[in-house]
Amino acid sequence: MREVCGEHVLVGEGVSTVDFSSLVRFNDTAAFIWKKAEDLGDFTESQIAEALVEEYDIDIDTALKDVKELLAEWQKKALLC
Numbered sequence: 001m002r003e004v005c006g007e008h009v010l011v012g013e014g015v016s017t018v019d020f021s022s023l024v025r026f027n028d029t030a031a032f033i034w035k036k037a038e039d040l041g042d043f044t045e046s047q048i049a050e051a052l053v054e055e056y057d058i059d060i061d062t063a064l065k066d067v068k069e070l071l072a073e074w075q076k077k078a079l080l081c
Helices: 028-040 045-055 060-076
Strands: 002-004 007-010 024-026
Touching (some): 024 028, 028 060, 045 060
Antiparallel strands (some): 002 007
């Protein structure tokens, strides 16, 4: 993930030329989740949700629901292994 002109974007590695169709844009919360997942390495949905609760004014049930939805979306887009 990189910050480009104030936007958080995910760029595929090993791309020899810039292909803007392969860029994925993250809002601040999604960028926070991505960074936390990178920092943790192996992580659980609960660990990420707990980090969201600590960082943002959000309850654990909402955080866990949001994390599950976002990770499912990322898996669909093959952003996660």
